[in-house]
Amino acid sequence: MHPHTLMAQAGARRDPGTGAISMPLYFSAAFQHPALGQSTGFDYSRTANPTRQVLEQTMAALEGGARGLAFSSGLAALDAVLRLFAPGDALVVTEDLYGGSFRLFENFYREQGISFLYTDTSDSAAVARALDSPGVKGLFLELPTNPLLKVADLSALADLIRNRNILFLVDNTFLTPALCRPFDYGADVTLYSATKYLSGHHDCLAGLAVTRDAGLGERLAFIQNATGAVLGPFESWLLLRSLKTLPLRLARHGENALRVASFLEKHPKIRNLRYPGLPSDPGYRTLARQASGFGGMISCEVASPAEVQRILASLGVFLFAESLGGAESLITYPLVQTHADIAPETLERLGVTDCLLRLSIGLEDPEDLIADLRAVLG
Ligand SMILES: Cc1ncc(COP(=O)(O)O)c(C=O)c1O
Incomplete structure (x- = not known):
């Protein structure tokens, strides 16, 4: 069945006892056993909850x-996915990535003897060199990267790790399964901040991991139950609801982002514009091969930090906030918000400068967004 059909009907036909079309919200933390040694399939909500399970099965x-x-x-x-690795293992990871992921790598997993080799994952030759380092057991990247929106060639990278016992992990938060299915290009695990496009309304904090292989899924399910950071039933229900409109929303985010990026591309005060949906963007061709759209994220530089401050204070339609992927357009200053945990020298080398802004283009009328930017940029 086409993914759009699966998304439109997310949660339907899953509660045969009632025929509910919207998957019911099962708040129950515990489930009655039919008899000693028997189970309905649900015993305790950390291990399995009916509403969460439908979300998990729909995502798979x-x-x-x-x-x-x-x-x-x-x-x-x-x-949870990082717990699949052991002391002595190394992961080749995107150098330009969400600051919170960097913080987790460096402040928790490095201490446990896992090392992280920061690499430009849009450069397959650089990844090939990094993969030859001792102990590499994982390759982790964001597609596209946050905040510079660089695009990795998934198939080329999958070829590099074929038969090498290296897990290929893709953070697909920015594209979602509505635009890209990384398993089709050789990934082993996809990861999501479902807080973003999958939720789509800036009202739900959630995460998802999907495995291509059942055995790996079993190991991850063990970790999920053993460590307990499960998604609650209400957020699971919200995500099932959001999935129904995901392709429509992503299409509109993409159309709006292209309109805004085309405006910014011609604006004399904008430098280093990145939107992989612009044919002039270095990632355009690669992303066009592996995704059915380009998403709603844009990054660009303005003249100075003072100009950043002025813009953030003056915009009237964009909201100054540090998230993305919802109906409302947000503008973020990565240096002091989402990427504050990364060393300043690293950020400078990567191009995450004190002049960089990241825009999450929402679902508003694009002319209102452009007018807002025109009014502050002049
Ligand atoms: C690409 C990416 N991955 C992961 C995360 C972390 O997700 P959460 O904030 O839901 O914990 C974020 C958050 O901004 C993100 O942008």
């Missing part, structure tokens, strides 16, 4: 994967 089906697992946040999902 959407991705063409074996197992979906829902967590209390995107970082909780990443934390």
